Amino acid sequence: MRLDEAELHTGKLVKREVVEHPGGVTVLPVDSEGNCYLVRQFRYPFGKMMLEAPAGKLEKGEEPLACGMRELSEETGFTADEMIDLGRCCTSPGFSTEVLYVYLALGLHAGESHPDQDEYLNVEKVPLKELAERVMRNEIDDGKTIVAILKAEKYLQNRL
Numbered sequence: 001m002r003l004d005e006a007e008l009h010t011g012k013l014v015k016r017e018v019v020e021h022p023g024g025v026t027v028l029p030v031d032s033e034g035n036c037y038l039v040r041q042f043r044y045p046f047g048k049m050m051l052e053a054p055a056g057k058l059e060k061g062e063e064p065l066a067c068g069m070r071e072l073s074e075e076t077g078f079t080a081d082e083m084i085d086l087g088r089c090c091t092s093p094g095f096s097t098e099v100l101y102v103y104l105a106l107g108l109h110a111g112e113s114h115p116d117q118d119e120y121l122n123v124e125k126v127p128l129k130e131l132a133e134r135v136m137r138n139e140i141d142d143g144k145t146i147v148a149i150l151k152a153e154k155y156l157q158n159r160l
Contacts, residue, residue: 001018002017002020003016004017018097021096022057023099024058024098024144025058026148028053029076029080030105030106030108034127036127037078038051038054038126039122051145052144053144056070065103068105076113077111077123078111081109084103084106086151102148104148104152128149
C-alpha cells in the first residue's frame with residue numbers, strides 16, 4: 001500500500017491511497033451438461049462463507065493462463081481441454097492496481113484437488129442458468145464470480 005499525492009485536472013493536489021496488487025485470475029469451469037463448479041469458502045473480511053469461481057493471485061512472472069490452469073486444478077481437481085479468455089477487469093480502480101483475468105474452462109476432466117495449506121474449500125456443482133438467475137436476484141455477491149458467470153453465459157449463448 002502506498003499514499004500518493006496526485007494532481008487533479010483542475011491542478012489541485014490530493015492524497016490517494018493505492019493498494020499494489022499482483023493481479024489474479026478467475027476460472028469458471030462448465031461441464032458438457034452446463035453445470036459449473038464453484039468453491040464455497042470462508043471470507044474473513046465479510047465474516048461469512050461465500051460461493052465463488054475458482055481464483056487466485058498471479059505469482060511473480062506467471063502468465064494468466066498458467067495461473068488459471070493451476071488454480072482450477074488446485075481448487076477443483078479439474079483440468080480442461082479449453083481455457084477460453086473472457087477478458088479482464090479492474091476490480092477496484094478507485095484504490096487498487098488489481099487486474100483480474102477471466103477464463104471459461106470447457107472439456108473438463110476430473111482429478112484430485114490440492115488446495116493451498118491455508119485454504120478450506122467445498123466444491124459445489126450448480127447449473128450455469130441457475131447461477132445467472134442467482135446473480136440477478138443478488139444471491140451471489142462476489143464480483144469476480146458475477147463477472148465470470150455473466151460473461152460465460154453470454155459467450156456460450158453466442159457459441160451455439
